[in-house]
Amino acid sequence: MALNVVIAGGGFGGLYAARRLERRLPRHSARITLVTDQNFLLYTPLLPGAASGSLEPRHVVVPLREELDWTDIRLARVTSVDPDAKKLRMNLLDGSHLLGTDCRPQALMRARAARYPLRMLRDVPRAWQEKYFDRDDAFARVRPELRAAVQWRTGDVTRLCEPGTWDLILCRNLTMYLHPHVADRIWNALEDALRPGGFLVLGKAERPVGAQRLGSIAPCIYRKDRV
Ligand SMILES: Cc1cc2nc3c(=O)[nH]c(=O)nc-3n(C[C@H](O)[C@H](O)[C@H](O)COP(=O)(O)OP(=O)(O)OC[C@H]3O[C@@H](n4cnc5c(N)ncnc54)[C@H](O)[C@@H]3O)c2cc1C
Ligand SMILES: C[S@@+](CC[C@H](N)C(=O)[O-])C[C@H]1O[C@@H](n2cnc3c(N)ncnc32)[C@H](O)[C@@H]1O
Numbered sequence: 001m002a003l004n005v006v007i008a009g010g011g012f013g014g015l016y017a018a019r020r021l022e023r024r025l026p027r028h029s030a031r032i033t034l035v036t037d038q039n040f041l042l043y044t045p046l047l048p049g050a051a052s053g054s055l056e057p058r059h060v061v062v063p064l065r066e067e068l069d070w071t072d073i074r075l076a077r078v079t080s081v082d083p084d085a086k087k088l089r090m091n092l093l094d095g096s097h098l099l100g101t102d103c104r105p106q107a108l109m110r111a112r113a114a115r116y117p118l119r120m121l122r123d124v125p126r127a128w129q130e131k132y133f134d135r136d137d138a139f140a141r142v143r144p145e146l147r148a149a150v151q152w153r154t155g156d157v158t159r160l161c162e163p164g165t166w167d168l169i170l171c172r173n174l175t176m177y178l179h180p181h182v183a184d185r186i187w188n189a190l191e192d193a194l195r196p197g198g199f200l201v202l203g204k205a206e207r208p209v210g211a212q213r214l215g216s217i218a219p220c221i222y223r224k225d226r227v
Contacts, residue, residue, distance in 0.1 A: 003030035006088055007071075008078045010036030010064050012044075018071045032071040035078055035090050037151075039064055039097060040163045050160075058189050061163035101155040101162055108152045114142035158182050161189035166198055172220075173203035180209075187211040194224040 005021060007014045018034050041062040049055035064073055075097045076090040102108050121129055121140050133140040155162065157174065169190055175183040187208045190200055200214060200222045208214050214222040 005030055005032045007032070007034045008036075008081060008088060010034055010038060010041060010073070012041065015041050015062075015064060015067060018068055022069055022071060027070060033074060034064070034068070034071050035074045035076050035088065036064065037075065037077045039073070039075060039165065041067070056189075057160035058163060058192055063163065063165045065165055096149070098150040099153065099162060100150055101153050101157070103154065103156045105154055108154060112147070112152055114147050115139050116141075157186060157189075161186065161193055164193040165195040166193055167195060168199045168201070169194060170201045172201060173206070176203060176205050184210055187214070191224060196224055198224050200224070 003025070007017050014034055014036060018032055021030065021032050041064060043060045043062055046055055046060040050057045050060045074090070074092070076092045078088060078090050080089045081087075100108070100111055102111070116139065118135070118138055118140055121133065124133075129140065132143055132146055134143055135141075153162070157171075158178065171186075171190065175186055178186070187210060190208070191211050191213045194200060199217075200208065202208065202220050202222070204220060206220075208222060211222075213225050215225060217223050
């Protein structure tokens with residue numbers, strides 16, 4: 001019977017276990033599943049370099065999909081493990097990983113609450129309003145199952161752009177407040193964090209000046225070249 005291996009956590013232990021198994025076992029002779037709540041490894045020994053400024057923060061993270069060849073990576077949160085019964089429970093992040101960041105905790109509190117005056121939904125198609133929102137009085141709130149699928153983190157994008165490989169990055173109306181040389185660094189980090197073919201959405205007044213790998217495909221929308 002083929003081996004069925006599940007690894008919980010994509011840190012040092014998890015990534016190296018999966019990589020060693022991939023190298024030792026004939027390709028696809030086993031089913032290796034790595035369950036992790038982040039799609040990258042944080043390279044902790046290099047953190048002091050990032051903190052002191054001698055390294056770019058984006059250089060201390062390693063995207064798991066680039067390191068592993070045939071391991072099945074599941075973005076999910078492990079909720080319990082029972083080795084005797086060979087059972088691991090997890091909350092799937094529905095195949096998608098939705099992450100929101102802001103440098104202000106108050107902004108994240110509002111985003112988590114996901115409660116909006118009804119007038120703000122005027123451009124949202126009616127079918128989506130019914131499917132994804134609950135209404136109370138003059139407000140609409142994003143349904144709990146959708147709220148639960150999003151992770152929120154406090155973060156300063158000028159110091160650490162969330163590592164990835166992301167299919168879509170929405171970064172609207174942020175860089176317009178920054179000094180151009182700081183914005184340049186952000187374009188670079190966003191380009192790195194996008195998968196080839198992935199999309200970046202900016203505000204109307206923003207342009208990724210100097211970003212070599214981003215092509216404009218529609219107003220405010222840029223795609224990372226596949227090469
Ligand atoms: C600043 C710093 C410097 C260090 N320098 C060194 C060094 O020079 N040499 C050295 O040997 N060690 C060093 N360490 C220690 C080293 O980082 C740890 O020993 C190592 O990361 C432990 O590996 P791990 O796989 O057990 O955990 P981690 O690397 O922490 O990985 C755990 C992974 O599991 C994921 N996860 C957690 N909970 C869940 C869940 N419920 N569901 C799904 N996924 C989950 C996390 O997101 C993470 O990806 C350093 C640590 C720090 C903080
Ligand atoms: C004008 S609002 C735009 C919000 C939203 N993107 C939109 O388009 O409606 C700018 C947001 O960027 C956040 N911000 C500003 N500088 C930041 C930084 N360096 N890192 C992370 N967030 C930042 C602010 O806290 C604020 O919530």
